[in-house]
Amino acid sequence: MAGPGAATDAPVLVVTRLDDATADLVITELQQRNVPVVRLDPGDFPDRLRLNAFLGGQGMSGSVLTDTRSADLAGVRSVYWRRPTPYAAGPGQAERWCGDQARYGLGGVLAALPGAHYVNHPWHNRDAEYKPVQLATAARCALRIPPTLITNEPAEARRFVMKYRPVLYKPLWNSDYTGPDDRPLTVWVDDVAPDTLDAGVARTAHLFQQRLDKTADVRLTVVGKRGFAVRIDSPGLDWRRTYDRNSYTLIDTPPDVTKAVRAYMDTFGLVYGAFDFGIDRAGLWWMYECNPNGQWAWFPGHITAPITDALADQLQHPGEHCEH
Template sequence: MRDTAPVLVVTRLDDATADLVIGELHRRGVPVMRLDPGDFPDEVTLTVAFDASGPHGRIGTRTRTLDPATVRSVYWRRPRPYASGTGRTARWCADQARHGLGGILAALPGAHYVNHPWRNHDAEHKPAQLAVATRCGLRVPPTLITNEPEQARRFVAEQGPVVYKPLWNGDFADDDGRAMTVWIEDVPEDSADAGVSRTAHLFQKRLDKAADVRLTAVADRLFPVRIDGSPGIDWRRHYDSLTYRVVAAPPDVVRGVRAYLDRFGLVFGAFDFGIGLDGRWWMYECNPNGQWAWFPDDISRPVAVALADRLQQGG
């Protein structure tokens, strides 16, 4: 592919993780266009034709323009939702934009995706993650998904201690509209009350662990980082207390992670593991579009380089 072929980065403006990769591509002289579908149609224009040669035309932002036929790679990060506003017409327009612009961005001929948005969507569901992980030889703590309070109480009694995890970390606000985060929490046996029946809940046996691990995978390049120092169950609540150390993943975990990526058709994945007191690694989940830029530069830079390599090479 021509050296002038651009890399398309699909994400919002305030994405520090994408910034690191874009910066690395700029240092190499690779042309990059950043596009947020949430800016369509106010700041993004679209004219693409389809014929025997495939899609071609023009996608433009305020500062850049590209022909979809020339894109070498797509780094699909965290775009904002398509604008909708209120009312039926606005929602209809957002649906048309999602299937029009979104459909074109997901079907660029010859482009290498990290990751393809449809593969991301498939791999975001935790039940699918757990099922695939076990088939790939990765250890998963005993887990229950239910909306039956009596089954939840039984699981807590038999497997305790047990933690609760959200099945999806979507937007959530309290009654006053303030943004809220649902953290991983211990589940006392008497807390599995009638509220469980209102939706699906995930309960998981709490691992008696020595440390946590975030393993960032870019194709066959794996970057396992041991995380120590968390005083609580959910280390994401205690960044100021954490220490990081690059470690080697056990061979069975390496095999399992690579098989997992293959099963979902992923190039990138951010895996969370716990290391038991016996040294065995247990997989909690894999975010197909997870963060890694908060690590110190000596840890995050190799990940940015690996992603830039992949995007520059186009596969």
């Protein structure tokens, strides 16, 4: 991790796709601070992205170049790793081979930039994306989690639902999914009835979780040592389905949750994390999951502004955990 003395003309590397409005906010803030930014998408390699990396006794040197920007590999201040598109790979064997070489070549270089401060390092993002690992780590860090079952056995799923009802079904990963008309579909969080758990459960792993008797949801966005807890009051079970009808209020985070979240972040080596909680009728916070690269720009402006500032602070001043 680079220290506070990083060169003021060293660029911030933003690794993301073209249509990333969240990254746009941070880039605009950095530019207003006169911090140089180089934006690139690994999915553009090799057609619109070029790489020259030399490794020897002095470490790594070289450059990465887009059509309009270039970055010295040894001089990158920070990396904001957002949502790049997949490495290009066609259907043929040769194309797949080239795609793998790009992933392990360019991807390996971008993950090993000397002295760069990552928000977050892509391998830390990857490690923290698995919901079973999230829940097991949360429990070890003294965060409350609802009773949860991951199974592919219909009988076990039915027993769990009967014991802990009401029970929710949640996808373990938000895969791309389309209907018969090729329209994209979303698998929402929803209630589960025992009689709906048929032989289809056996086809893959499923996550079932006791539904909390909650008064509200909370999205806690953590940037370094700063946390932005937003109470979400929603008319529906899954607040992602009712963005325009939700109300959003900044609230304080209980000290025990702050301490446990810090331990969780440290376990995975995260600088940024988007935690989802429910608040029960006793006022206790229960963690559902943590997206290490979760969205936040959909909040109202008075909430997105301080998160934007916190991320810009992290990227502009690597190695410093800014508290205001």
